Amino acid sequence: MPTMSSLLTAFDKLPIPDKKGSYAIFASGPMAVRGLREPNDLDVLVSMETWDGLVKAGFKPIPKPEGNGFKIHAGDIDFFNTWVHLTPEEVLSDIEKIDGHWYGTLASVRKWKQLMGRDKDKTDIEIIDKYLAQGKKARIAVQNYIQSFLVEGEEVTNTFDKCWPPLNFHGAAEITKTVVTNPTKSTKIPEGHFKKDVVGDSEKYLQSIIPLYEKDITQDAINKGKTPDPEKIHASAVKQAEKAVHGHKGFLEALKQHIKPGSKIIAPGSGFGHEQMLAPDYKWHGMEYQEDLLNMANQRNKMVDHHSKNYKWSFLDDPEEGMKEMGEGWEKKIKGWDDIKDFEGHHPEAIYLKHACGGLTDASMKKAVEQKIPTIFIASCCANRYIGVSHKIIAPDMPFKEYEKIVSRSGNKTSEDGKKAVEEINDMRKKYLKEHGYKIASSGNTVHGPYFVAKL
Numbered sequence: 001m002p003t004m005s006s007l008l009t010a011f012d013k014l015p016i017p018d019k020k021g022s023y024a025i026f027a028s029g030p031m032a033v034r035g036l037r038e039p040n041d042l043d044v045l046v047s048m049e050t051w052d053g054l055v056k057a058g059f060k061p062i063p064k065p066e067g068n069g070f071k072i073h074a075g076d077i078d079f080f081n082t083w084v085h086l087t088p089e090e091v092l093s094d095i096e097k098i099d100g101h102w103y104g105t106l107a108s109v110r111k112w113k114q115l116m117g118r119d120k121d122k123t124d125i126e127i128i129d130k131y132l133a134q135g136k137k138a139r140i141a142v143q144n145y146i147q148s149f150l151v152e153g154e155e156v157t158n159t160f161d162k163c164w165p166p167l168n169f170h171g172a173a174e175i176t177k178t179v180v181t182n183p184t185k186s187t188k189i190p191e192g193h194f195k196k197d198v199v200g201d202s203e204k205y206l207q208s209i210i211p212l213y214e215k216d217i218t219q220d221a222i223n224k225g226k227t228p229d230p231e232k233i234h235a236s237a238v239k240q241a242e243k244a245v246h247g248h249k250g251f252l253e254a255l256k257q258h259i260k261p262g263s264k265i266i267a268p269g270s271g272f273g274h275e276q277m278l279a280p281d282y283k284w285h286g287m288e289y290q291e292d293l294l295n296m297a298n299q300r301n302k303m304v305d306h307h308s309k310n311y312k313w314s315f316l317d318d319p320e321e322g323m324k325e326m327g328e329g330w331e332k333k334i335k336g337w338d339d340i341k342d343f344e345g346h347h348p349e350a351i352y353l354k355h356a357c358g359g360l361t362d363a364s365m366k367k368a369v370e371q372k373i374p375t376i377f378i379a380s381c382c383a384n385r386y387i388g389v390s391h392k393i394i395a396p397d398m399p400f401k402e403y404e405k406i407v408s409r410s411g412n413k414t415s416e417d418g419k420k421a422v423e424e425i426n427d428m429r430k431k432y433l434k435e436h437g438y439k440i441a442s443s444g445n446t447v448h449g450p451y452f453v454a455k456l
């Protein structure tokens, strides 16, 4: 079944103008984008101009099975120029932009569903009503709260349906436009609150991450149907930020034992770019596929004024693909596998795979080995992400189901068995590296879990 994100990726490849009124994702789309139901497909009403554009681009209108007009079929996306019970003008004027796409409002969907009156429409109306009632009060509180972090001219976007960080929360409908991408205006931290014993410029770093934790905790509160209390949220964010610094500190200090200051290090799956703030004496080249995280990371570079950079880079065309058992020709499914030249072009002295989700770690490790990067740092993350990729690289002789079982055990990171499973996965990586001429130079544990360093 397609996911909302795969449907939108397919949609973005089609010749659809972004202009307000040129299209509206309707029917189940506005519910699916909020996580209220699964999207089976995407139904899109388009203006006549957009319709003509699609026809000119070679898409052929076909009669609708119901016999009332035509539709254009593009994979899992259907385009219409009329809509049952509502006029195109009604639908196309009652829209809102969520994460870069135009959707009919929930009110408009509700109205249409009421007119349709099928059983599934009644069920959907119940879901919409419950959702709107639950979220309204909390949404207003959060909206005001998040707004307080915005500074003039700051960009805002929606990051809710991205897979990481886990920002998916269903009570957030109307605030999707107000998630801050560049939260530069952070809450004031009392002077001397943080010990200066951490690596790098931890004070500046903390200033920049506390609002991010506040945002996550706020969203979590909404998820649970609670009205967020800014003071409590701040206190909890400070705690989490401190923990993050200490976690990163452990890893970075381990890395520092092996690499000279000034070295170039690539960090696939770099996220917010913690390391460049905490270890600014290296040239970090962060690689990340989430645009908003990249923006934040690059903004932090400016704060510490050094030469690190973050690049948009996705190692897999289709993240869903990596979840499956990958058959013959699997490397072809990995975007640019043959020419992940980024690594070479960057001439890194080390690769830092800190909590790079499952297969992202293994694909990057394999590439680093092929390109003879002298130092490889690995700290394990959720191994179930892109499990098919990992399996092909580190456990090709083990039946997929067996590997899956180890990964499933590793999910429970706090249990002894979970820790053992993480160790088993790391042992497979170590074996792979040894077979390719690397030595395990050190390994250890931090408050953020285990790590090891391999040297050529």
Ligand SMILES: C[S@@+](CC[C@H](N)C(=O)[O-])C[C@H]1O[C@@H](n2cnc3c(N)ncnc32)[C@H](O)[C@@H]1O
Pocket: 164, 165, 268, 269, 270, 271, 272, 273, 274, 287, 288, 289, 290, 293, 313, 314, 315, 316, 319, 354, 355, 356, 357, 360, 381
């Ligand atoms: C668990 S986070 C770790 C972030 C950072 N290294 C840290 O420790 O704070 C994993 C990161 O990998 C990124 N990522 C996941 N899949 C990716 C892909 N296919 N291509 C590039 N980056 C990806 C995520 O967006 C996320 O920022």
